[in-house]
Every structure is written in C-alpha cells, then in structure tokens.
Amino acid sequence: MDFSKRIEKLPPYLFVQISRKIAEKKARGEDVISFGIGDPDIPTPAHIIERLNEASRDPANHRYPETEGLPELRKAIAEWYSRRFDVTLNPDKEVLPLIGSKEGIGHIALCFIDPGDVALVPDPAYPVYAVGTLFAGGESYYLPLNEENGFLPDLDHIPHSVLHKARVLWINYPNNPTGAVAGIDFFEKVVFFARKHNLCVCHDGPYSEVAFDGYKPHSFMQAPGAKEVGVEFHSFSKSYNMTGWRIGMAVGNERAVNALMRVKSNLDSGIPQAIQQAAIAALKGPQDCVAEHNAIYQRRRDALLGAVRKAGLQAMTPRASLYVWARVPRGQTSADYTSRLLDEAGIVVTPGNGYGQAGEGYIRFSLTLADDRFAEGVKRLLAYAERSKNP
Numbered sequence: 001m002d003f004s005k006r007i008e009k010l011p012p013y014l015f016v017q018i019s020r021k022i023a024e025k026k027a028r029g030e031d032v033i034s035f036g037i038g039d040p041d042i043p044t045p046a047h048i049i050e051r052l053n054e055a056s057r058d059p060a061n062h063r064y065p066e067t068e069g070l071p072e073l074r075k076a077i078a079e080w081y082s083r084r085f086d087v088t089l090n091p092d093k094e095v096l097p098l099i100g101s102k103e104g105i106g107h108i109a110l111c112f113i114d115p116g117d118v119a120l121v122p123d124p125a126y127p128v129y130a131v132g133t134l135f136a137g138g139e140s141y142y143l144p145l146n147e148e149n150g151f152l153p154d155l156d157h158i159p160h161s162v163l164h165k166a167r168v169l170w171i172n173y174p175n176n177p178t179g180a181v182a183g184i185d186f187f188e189k190v191v192f193f194a195r196k197h198n199l200c201v202c203h204d205g206p207y208s209e210v211a212f213d214g215y216k217p218h219s220f221m222q223a224p225g226a227k228e229v230g231v232e233f234h235s236f237s238k239s240y241n242m243t244g245w246r247i248g249m250a251v252g253n254e255r256a257v258n259a260l261m262r263v264k265s266n267l268d269s270g271i272p273q274a275i276q277q278a279a280i281a282a283l284k285g286p287q288d289c290v291a292e293h294n295a296i297y298q299r300r301r302d303a304l305l306g307a308v309r310k311a312g313l314q315a316m317t318p319r320a321s322l323y324v325w326a327r328v329p330r331g332q333t334s335a336d337y338t339s340r341l342l343d344e345a346g347i348v349v350t351p352g353n354g355y356g357q358a359g360e361g362y363i364r365f366s367l368t369l370a371d372d373r374f375a376e377g378v379k380r381l382l383a384y385a386e387r388s389k390n391p
C-alpha cells in the first residue's frame with residue numbers, strides 16, 4: 001500500500017508523549033485530573049433532549065435528510081442571528097447547517113484552495129484550518145498571535161509574495177486557545193483587508209455565547225461588508241453543550257455558502273433530522289441555560305486563575321471562551337512544564353506548542369471539568385505552588 005502525500009504530510013500527533021505518561025500513571029492506579037479537553041462537562045439542557053427524543057420517534061425523521069438542512073432550522077438560525085447580533089441573513093441562501101462546525105471548517109478549503117494556493121492561518125490555532133488547507137493541496141502561511149498585540153494577527157506585515165497566492169484568511173474570536181476577544185474595529189479592518197486582497201474570510205466563532213462579566217462577543221457578520229467577503233462558522237456545541245450531537249452552521253456570503261453546500265452534497269447526506277429539531281429547540285427555547293453555564297465557567301475561571309498566578313504563571317483574565325492561556329516560567333518549554341505538572345501535581349494541561357510554534361511557552365487549561373474534579377485540580381495546583389515556593 002502506498003499512501004497519498006497528504007496523509008504522509010499530516011502533522012504528527014503532538015500529545016503522544018503526554019498521553020503515554022497519563023496512561024502509565026493511570027495503570028499504576030494514580031488519579032490524574034485533566035484540564036486538557038475542551039468539551040463541556042455539563043449535559044445538554046433537558047428541554048433540548050426532550051425535543052430530540054420526541055423527534056426521533058417521528059418516521060419523517062428516519063429517512064435521508066437534505067444537505068441544505070431543514071428550512072425551519074435555517075430560519076431559526078437566521079432569526080437567532082437577528083435577535084442576538086442584529087444581523088440579517090437570508091435563511092435560504094446565506095445559512096447552511098453543518099455536521100458540527102468542524103466538518104464545514106475542514107471542507108471549505110475545497111471551495112477556495114487549489115494546489116499552490118495559500119491560506120492565512122493564525123498560530124496558535126485550532127488545527128483544522130491548516131489541515132483542511134493541506135487536504136485541498138494548499139499551504140498555510142502562519143500569522144503569529146502575540147500577547148503584545150492582544151492575540152490579534154498583524155495583517156500589515158504579510159509579504160506581497162504570500163498575499164499574491166492567498167485565497168483564505170482564517171480568524172477565530174473569542175479565541176481558542178488564547179481566550180482573546182476581538183472588537184468590531186478589528187473585524188472592520190479584516191473586511192477592508194479581504195476586499196483589498198480578494199480573500200475569503202472564514203471566521204470561526206463557536207465561543208460567541210461563552211462569555212463572562214457581562215461581556216457580549218461580536219459576530220464577524222456585524223462588521224459592515226462582512227457578508228461580501230466571508231463566512232462565519234458557528235456551533236451548538238459550546239453554546240448549548242451539544243458537542244456529542246454534531247451540529248453547527250456556516251452563515252454569510254451567498255456564493256461561499258452555496259459552494260460549501262455543493263461540496264457537502266457530494267460527500268455527506270446532511271444532519272439527522274431529529275438532531276436538527278433539537279437544534280431548533282435550542283435556538284427558540286429559553287436561553288437561561290446559557291447564562292447559567294457561563295456563571296459556572298466564570299466561577300471556575302476565577303478559582304483557576306488564582307491558583308495559576310500563585311504557581312508563578314502569568315495569565316490574562318479571559319472575557320470569553322472555555323480556556324485559560326498561561327505563560328510558563330521563563331526558560332521552560334510548554335512540554336517541560338506540562339510534564340512537571342503531571343509528575344508533581346497529578347494534573348494534565350495542553351502544551352501550547354500543540355497549537356502552533358507561537359504557542360511555545362504557554363499551556364492551556366480548559367474550564368470543562370465537573371465541579372468536584374475542577375476543585376480538586378485547583379487544590380493540587382495550589383499545593384504544587386506552595387511546594388515550589390518552599391522546596
């Protein structure tokens with residue numbers, strides 16, 4: 001068997017070493033607390049599950065769904081965008097449901113990237129932007145997200161030779177892994193830049209509803225002209241704790257949405273309709289659950305930040321997302337510090353370099369552990385901080 005070049009080029013799984021260590025510890029019966037995974041621990045709200053249950057019994061939902069999704073779901077998405085962001089979307093042309101946003105994020109490269117083309121990809125970032133580009137035969141040009149710049153990419157210093165080949169610009173706010181947010185002024189700058197260089201902007205925004213201290217993140221679609229230059233990916237996963245059900249959406253530019261629909265119609269057969277019905281219930285039903293979940297995450301965030309800072313790590317207080325992005329002590333790598341926390345505190349974090357070179361020197365803590373495990377993890381971190389002070 002000879003594998004394709006794209007398979008050979010896939011980046012190695014960066015967490016091999018740490019996964020092996022965790023497995024060894026568990027085999028020895030040691031309890032390990034993982035702040036590694038960004039997957040809400042709180043169940044999907046009951047009213048959404050009830051709708052799913054009911055819809056699953058309707059034989060109309062037992063057959064192949066349409067690629068473009070149920071018209072009622074597209075309408076519910078457009079209405080939600082209007083209520084939440086005051087953004088107008090045509091439900092039939094500017095909204096496309098996805099089998100989780102990851103699916104669309106991976107596939108959209110097939111709409112814009114030919115071999116030799118370039119995608120502008122933030123670093124650190126969710127790995128799918130670069131891998132989708134690779135699968136389409138293109139290359140990623142990385143835009144470092146630095147703390148000095150509020151973890152926003154510097155669009156003013158990209159070489160002309162790169163811009164000439166660039167077709168797509170990826171952005172993601174509220175950001176995973178840094179927890180940074182973007183103001184509408186940044187999104188306006190992105191629209192201007194995309195027009196000038198004829199790019200499709202792909203904004204990945206699954207954390208727009210996971211925010212703290214009363215902060216309300218923006219949609220890229222709120223920037224004037226955004227719909228002319230790009231699309232926004234969104235998801236039910238983080239807003240409604242629905243990661244397991246696999247449903248998300250792309251909205252925005254009609255031609256881009258249509259191209260993605262055409263790619264998908266040749267690859268998948270849509271989202272199970274009972275799950276689409278559950279998603280409609282999520283958007284149309286009571287929204288108190290969103291605020292309740294955010295209050296839980298905010299409490300965890302504050303407890304964790306206290307311990308992180310006591311341990312001598314610097315971290316910005318995130319206003320949104322499910323993550324705390326902390327800088328490790330000078331002279332240590334992300335991998336060193338990750339190993340040390342596992343060995344000396346029995347806790348797992350994600351090494352920042354797993355999200356790209358510019359993530360070196362950082363670790364990511366996720367806020368998605370059940371309260372008792374979370375509290376135990378914070379306790380271990382505090383004890384570790386004490387021990388490292390008085391060795």
Ligand SMILES: *Cc1c(COP(=O)(O)O)cnc(C)c1O
Nearest residue numbers: 100101102126176206235237248
């Ligand atoms: C969780 C996450 C997604 C994917 O969400 P799904 O809709 O569950 O596929 C996309 N982008 C980022 C940055 C995420 O953290």
